[in-house]
Amino acid sequence: MDCKKALYLWLVVFFTNLPVKTKAQSSAQKMTFSRADTLKGNLTPLRSCYDLNFYHLDVKFNIDKRFISGSNLFRFTATQDFTRLQFDLFANLNIDKIVYHNQVLPYTREFNAVFISFPELIKKDSKDEFTVFYSGYPNVALKAPRESGVVFAKDSLGYPLVATACESKGASIWWPNKDHLSDEPDSMLISVSVPKDLKEVSNGRLRKVTDLKNGYKRFDWFVGNSINNYNVAVNIGNYTHFSDSYTGEKGKLTLDYWVLPYNLSRAKVDFAKNVKPLLKAYEYWFGPYPFYEDGYKLVETPYPAMEHQSAISYGGYMRGGPKNELIGVPGGEKWDFVIVHESAHEWFGNNITAKDLGDLWIHEAFGSYAESLFIEKLYNKNAGQKYLYANRAGIANDGLIVAPYHVNQMGSGDMYSKGAMLLNTVRTIINDDEKWRSILRGLNKEYYHQTVTYNQVVHYISMKSGQNLEPVFDQYLRYKSLPVLELAVKNGKLNCRWIAEAEGFNMPIRVKISGGAYHFIYPSAKFAPIDLAGISAENIEVDTSNYYIGLIRPKI
Template identity: 30%
Template sequence: MTVSLALALAAALQVAPTETVPPVHPMTLRSGGPIAADRAALRLAHADLAIEALPARRMLSARATLTLAANAAVPRIPIDLDDVLTVRSIRVDGRPLDRARWRQAGGQVVIDTPLVAGQRTTIEISYAGSPRVAKRAPWDDGFVWSEWKGKPWFGTTAQDTGCDLWWPCLDFPAGEPAAVDLHLTVPAGLSAPANGVLRGIDRLPDGRTTWHWHAGSTNPYALAISVGPYREIKGEYRSRFGNVIPLHFWHLEGKDEQAKQLFAEFAPTLDFFESTIGPYPFGDEKVGVVETPYLGMEHQTINAYGNGYKPAPEGFDWLFQHEFSHEWFGNQMTAADWDDFWLHEAFASYMQPLYGKWREGDARYLSMLLIQRQRVANRAPIVSGSSRTTREVNGETGPGTDVYFKGAWMLHSLRHLIGDRAFFAATRRLVYGRPDPKPGNFTPRFATTREFETAVAEETGKDFGWFFDVYLRQAALPDLIEQRSETALMLRWQVPGDGPFPLPVEVEVDGVRHTLPMTGGSGAIAVPQDAHVVIDPMAWLLRRSPAIERMQAPRVATP
């Protein structure tokens, strides 16, 4: 965007902030889930967003130019956008569209322009307003307005509610734009790091700057604005795959020493992921992190960091490591439907104890996993089998945090069951869509739960549907029933639905370890009456724990 265009936008689109914020429409709250045919037929080939942030008034002035393609004939073009952002004008393929041919209501802008299958069109939407404010980001969404040393400091987060909180988009996973250009105009003295590669910075006569960013295929909710009085640390990482990856960290003024310590974690964390999973997916763009006034979020190539540089017993920053893992699990490999959301969060959560193991060994691995185990709730199946919205997954009736911790423990049990070679090979297929990823031979992709199950079956030569059905499609955990006689120990799996569950069990008898194959879901081993027995001594099995259930139960106040 040129300097003159930035000035024209600011002059034309500034409006007075509204006194009262209208209630958020259910359509705006909705991200993903079942999609109407006219929305499902659309794909976003390119998004060009020219946005001026006006922090003194907590407003945006913007123009979005969307290049859309239709997979099937559609009678109209519905674009998702929060009603608090007022559309001023629309142009279609460069021509102004008469006001009677478009309407804004119910969390959408509906444009009465039909498309035939295979047709492409360019929609230019000029809009402005005060975006919704997040009260408790990132657990709710919107803008977070703050200050640092008297200067504006703010950012966006939109995972649950979706991209339509601040830009006109297709708010479902397949609505991911194939390419994005961001032109962010900000007040003097502020920086605006964003997704992708910086193409240049224009300096306007009054001291404002416009930052021009270009990114490839980007998750709609992972597109982000972050603005503040930043200082930048940068470097390079020479990948084990032969390419050189730029490293960038934008941190607040006055936090130089803490920032240097966190920046020192970038290269070893990157090496862990590349050696364990495969090539960094966005090596032609950057590894980017920006300090934000909220905890964090996996914004593609510009991960939000707000953990306050807290020291941790693991020796690394969990927040940085978790959000960075989403570059593989969430940004490179994106769940095709939010019902598959565990593919993002379970793998990202499991990567933390695996990183602890990579750094320090099994003791650290198990100690981190056992902390996660206490947070498994088992309130709803992780996978429902139906298309779901983000709020249905994260809400009261959905699996909630089980997509993180129960999913991570399921992966822990699966790795032991099938072995490291098959586990990581199947994971690689899930992430890259191929067994041999190298820089340049893969692109971002969508994936499903069934696809991971198929990859496991192909790598092992066995069907583990019984395993995934119990852990992913049932709420309750399998219960290992123990019975002991004077001469033997009998074990039996009891699972929801009473289906097959031949998950092997390790038993330690007087210090000697044995494995019971549990064919048919049960097994037995000779045990002397006075022998000391430990079942599952290395904690490989995700199973019911009465001790954890008692710990999780609501406490009754004593009189």
């Protein structure tokens, strides 16, 4: 991803030790924004006037020249009367023409936004379509997915290995679309033409392969579910394919793997070890895999990883270089971090998608927290908690996790590990693991294949838990500092209070007398005695294992 948003040093995420990964991601947030940022991030009437139903992206890759050309059909329903709309395509790519009912439409461009005018009124509730023809040299990403663009690489045998990655800057960096997370097409056809000696893998299911008789083959992939723009992926290489299946909550789920031939034996062992256990764990915690119709795929890529829906990009240790990061607990077996983390995004990120990039924590906090739930399901709760705790060391607390809305801005990289700590804290407050599991599954059912806001997620968890958790979420996500529990002896009694910025912050917390059982107490912003017989400054223990907080103790 680009240096302006260097909050996500993804290469560090995947190729460094867990305790320090988040610190490496963090940096100062951008707080001033340009007209280009607003055009990209704001859902103006020129974008909200139409609701996407279907895309047909048809693109040809000239790999030697690093050149692409093709078209995208926009099929939509009008949400209001209009004669003008906006779509998005980076300015370095040419618009060859825009066709509407066999007419070529006029258009204007401003930064990476494109404005088209229709010859007649498009009436509310009507269904219509237009096609954008385009070509050019897309941004080349040298350090994907930290940088957005197209990766042009070669495998160890010298064959081309090409892949797309565009989460931060958006999909319009390589194809024309309405580049806003709030609107996803209900389905999509992805047609990619590549040199005939190579294969191409995209999202969804392969419908057909056509020999174009000009040295190219076209691969047609159909996505039968809604999909966010940055998840649309192209992967081109000298792939070999093998498959399997998993019997899950909705029946048979196809598992397809596309890897380079010299990694086939290793992939068969590693994928078999990791994929089915994680699917079993995540279906237990989150509900059915959200895309049975499109299947589950891992596709080898020349960069570490990306959560492309139903076609997860997998670099891992198979690409050579630094050893792939593994998930585990002391004395336990090791599991592939890339597969475990990116697969969690099929539920949080792909099934449930944030409406605005400023709420990307909905993807990454839950995705990171899922790693510990995977460990817990395999072993026990204590193992999952140990894994979570090990991730604290790298949290920087130097930026806001929720970024400004409507300007295509991401929040602090603390959204990964600190976000996971927040969710574990909420689980502890709820104090009912079956209720917590029902909330996680309920989120994926209530917002199945939908885009969501901060308020929707927080309100749902509060409502289902029976507690107002909004101040808790606000403190951890909208402020960079931790809440601090201050203990003080007043009039011979041990008192406590919360020091926090979030309005009405009164998070319940567990304390105990040394050697005893935990009890909940309910501090507020004002000092009040701790209502627990026999407790003192000398014998109090605060549950700092399950609560990620600051603590001020009185001098003894």
